[in-house]
Amino acid sequence: MNRRLALAVDVAARHGIAQRLAVGSRTLYDRLTAALTAWVAAARRDDLTGWRAALGPVLRMVLLGGLAYGAYRAARAAPWLLWLAAGAWALAAWRTGALEETAVEEPEGTSEEDPAGAAVALLREVLGDRPAVHLSTVLAHLQEHGQGEGWKVADLRARLEALGIPVHPKVKIGGVPTRGVRAADLDAHFPIEETSPSPVQVDAA
Template sequence: MATDPEADTVELPPVPTFGRGRPQRAAQRIHPRRIAAGHLKLYGQLRGWALAADGKTRAGRLAALALGTLTAYRVGHQDPRALALGAAAYGVAAWRAGRPVPPTREELQRRFLLGVRELIGDRPGIHLRELYDSFQARPAAAHLDDARLRAVIDQCGLTVHRSLRIGTVTGKSGIKLADVEALLSPEKEETPLSDVDAGQGSPEGAVEPTQTHVEPPVEQP
């Protein structure tokens, strides 16, 4: 998927969900993980349909499922070709149901930041040249040139330092590990203080503490 560095929005490098190679083709391959994911999805839908009703309706749905399973078993036992056709049809349905859901922009940004952190390792940062070469060597980002990768870095909010020292190499622009960690785990905003905690007056309707009135002692004549 090409990316225009001059556009207002930048598409991040896609990540293949199934298989290998280019993401568009990898997601469409007949991969066991996609069929397994589709099977779990179909099973969850069928289970939810059977248990969604109450009382007699639920019992009727469960009985219908049991009868359908028994009928399919008898037909498959009598005619193995019907069993093979049924299994093939269910495999196609599971493959279609297991179609990967496109990740959100926030998820793509997080994947990119995780990839940068993995490339940095235990070093204080990484130079841009090494970052570009490492990403372009992967099939998911092989179609992105330096300008497009730089646009992705800016879109993720990373700061590019003009001179970053890593080991004995200095004088090259790069990204610090601290900046990546800050974007992956942002600090939680402090909870605002209430009016009373902030030193303001008590809110309207608050109950004031009662004062005890002590009567003076009566002197005896």
């Protein structure tokens, strides 16, 4: 089942050019945002207190703001630069999307007929009786079973959203709000089909 989820959430990235660009763009954005946030935060001085300790991050934020304003002025003066920027971003997104497609090697004999169903099945398994689960928990579960190596939460989120599985930005578990999946959303979007009970079905459950 774990291998099926790793494959299932990766299958959506192979559904066309638009999907590849969307996944690649979202991944690039998340990585760029995370990198800039870490760069700004790294300037904080632990050996100082008060405003002096925060001076480094403030200066770096001012620098980023200046660069953004400079880019804006350049685009106003030469609009054709936007086409170059858009082309460069699209190329980077395409390459990133292609890498995401090959992130997990497809196991032999695994069916791709219902990737969303396989993903939902494992999410329910990780959820258990809980009302929600963080994506970090799902990713850790995958990696414990040798799947999703090198993935980040943003990579898993992109694949789940591409499969139509709702991901909330702030799911609070244990007082910590972060990205996660709610059982109620799975029930609403992927209802469990009611079937007549049988010994085989009970054993499988």
